[in-house]
Amino acid sequence: MNTLRVTGGRVLRADGRVTESDVTIDRDAGTIVAVGDEAVESGERAESGETADETLDADGGLVIPGLVNAHTHVAMTLLRGYADDKPLDPWLREDIWPAEAELTPDDIEAGAELGVLEMIRSGTTAFADMYFAMDRVADVVDRAGLRARLGHGVVTVGKDDADARADVEESLAVATELDGAADGRIRTAFMPHSLTTVGEEFLREGVAAAREADVPVHLHANETTDEVDPIVGERGERPIAYADDLDALGPDDFFAHGVHLDGSEIDRLAEAGTAIVHCPASNMKLASGMAPIQRLREAGVTVALGTDGAASNNDLDVFDEMRDAAMLGKLAADDASAVPAAAVVEMATAGGADALDLPGGRIEPGAAADLAVVDLDAPHLTPVHDPVSHLAYAARGSDVRHTVCDGEVLMCDRKVLTLDADAVQERAAAAASDLVDRVGEQ
Numbered sequence: 059m060n061t062l063r064v065t066g067g068r069v070l071r072a073d074g075r076v077t078e079s080d081v082t083i084d085r086d087a088g089t090i091v092a093v094g095d096e097a098v099e100s101g102e103r104a105e106s107g108e109t110a111d112e113t114l115d116a117d118g119g120l121v122i123p124g125l126v127n128a129h130t131h132v133a134m135t136l137l138r139g140y141a142d143d144k145p146l147d148p149w150l151r152e153d154i155w156p157a158e159a160e161l162t163p164d165d166i167e168a169g170a171e172l173g174v175l176e177m178i179r180s181g182t183t184a185f186a187d188m189y190f191a192m193d194r195v196a197d198v199v200d201r202a203g204l205r206a207r208l209g210h211g212v213v214t215v216g217k218d219d220a221d222a223r224a225d226v227e228e229s230l231a232v233a234t235e236l237d238g239a240a241d242g243r244i245r246t247a248f249m250p251h252s253l254t255t256v257g258e259e260f261l262r263e264g265v266a267a268a269r270e271a272d273v274p275v276h277l278h279a280n281e282t283t284d285e286v287d288p289i290v291g292e293r294g295e296r297p298i299a300y301a302d303d304l305d306a307l308g309p310d311d312f313f314a315h316g317v318h319l320d321g322s323e324i325d326r327l328a329e330a331g332t333a334i335v336h337c338p339a340s341n342m343k344l345a346s347g348m349a350p351i352q353r354l355r356e357a358g359v360t361v362a363l364g365t366d367g368a369a370s371n372n373d374l375d376v377f378d379e380m381r382d383a384a385m386l387g388k389l390a391a392d393d394a395s396a397v398p399a400a401a402v403v404e405m406a407t408a409g410g411a412d413a414l415d416l417p418g419g420r421i422e423p424g425a426a427a428d429l430a431v432v433d434l435d436a437p438h439l440t441p442v443h444d445p446v447s448h449l450a451y452a453a454r455g456s457d458v459r460h461t462v463c464d465g466e467v468l469m470c471d472r473k474v475l476t477l478d479a480d481a482v483q484e485r486a487a488a489a490a491s492d493l494v495d496r497v498g499e500q
């Protein structure tokens with residue numbers, strides 16, 4: 059067994075305890091074999107004093123599960139700060155969609171590299187991405203060493219029948235062809251953009267084909283009242299009931315946002331086992347509303363966290379998302395004890411892994427070796443009364459010292475090993491500048 063041992067740190071365990079323990083990883087299998095003296099059968103030998111092949115120094119740090127960014131559009135890093143301070147609908151129609159129409163596969167690769175670099179730097183080891191040119195995004199994920207659930211985003215409004223059908227076909231092709239890529243680190247989903255931007259017949263056909271191919275469905279749901287009201291007006295039913303009617307409400311499916319949900323929809327999500335990906339920064343920035351996170355959790359719905367695209371956030375730092383989720387959750391529930399620190403940490407780790415049905419999210423023997431080491435030796439993290447409180451309220455992505463995914467060290471002492479950080483930033487900045495020039499010429 060080729061072993062990596064993370065030594066000298068405190069470890070956030072799967073049961074919520076924080077213990078001073080070493081974490082031993084089987085690099086070949088990409089799994090954790092021992093945490094302190096707790097070990098899987100085959101890992102006992104590695105833990106009992108045997109020297110590891112490689113060590114990673116976590117002294118003064120907190121070892122946490124790799125964070126999961128369960129909803130983003132990673133290449134939108136190119137549009138970071140491009141159009142701010144507008145409501146969702148005009149923002150999409152006047153700014154984002156015209157810019158996206160000019161994106162080339164090369165741009166998307168450059169933007170995805172930048173986003174993935176940012177995620178590795180801030181301790182994220184898995185993400186879900188809905189975008190275009192997904193073969194290029196998959197290539198970046200493969201090279202960078204992360205895990206992802208990827209899908210081509212379908213929009214059929216404003217398209218003729220042939221173009222709309224081609225978009226659905228593309229999403230289904232991506233979902234079947236890329237599944238299992240990057241040694242199994244890439245999984246896929248059928249990803250209609252939302253229940254209002256994709257026509258009913260295309261939703262029905264696409265979801266049926268996704269069920270046939272056994273891939274999950276991911277879409278934006280109940281994000282704004284502008285998206286809920288037309289469904290209620292035209293169909294006389296709420297969006298989650300419509301999704302159920304489309305057979306798009308399964309236990310492996312996961313919906314972004316879930317801001318405007320009524321009690322019947324929360325019950326329906328809980329019963330179906332469909333997860334909600336809460337994107338608090340995007341919901342605040344676009345004034346979409348306050349998702350009922352405390353009620354969703356009390357009902358037993360799996361809740362994950364997502365940054366959404368960098369144009370509506372404007373970063374991909376899941377630490378920010380934890381803090382925003384805890385703060386906004388209290389405001390939404392009008393209760394300072396709602397959505398506590400431990401809840402948002404769970405949402406960013408195990409909740410994310412469960413929502414995306416990807417390995418990781420827990421540090422325990424037998425789990426995937428996806429973790430990050432957070433440096434606690436900083437003024438804004440002193441003193442350490444409660445490390446979990448720090449994760450939720452005080453730590454930032456830049457406090458991450460090491461990032462490990464599938465047993466491979468992706469970042470060591472803040473240096474990313476799988477990507478050339480300077481080249482990635484330079485390429486993305488040039489691509490973004492060219493893109494804005496092209497949009498200006500339209």
Ligand SMILES: [Zn+2]
Pocket residue numbers: 129130131278314366367
């Ligand atoms: Zn989104």
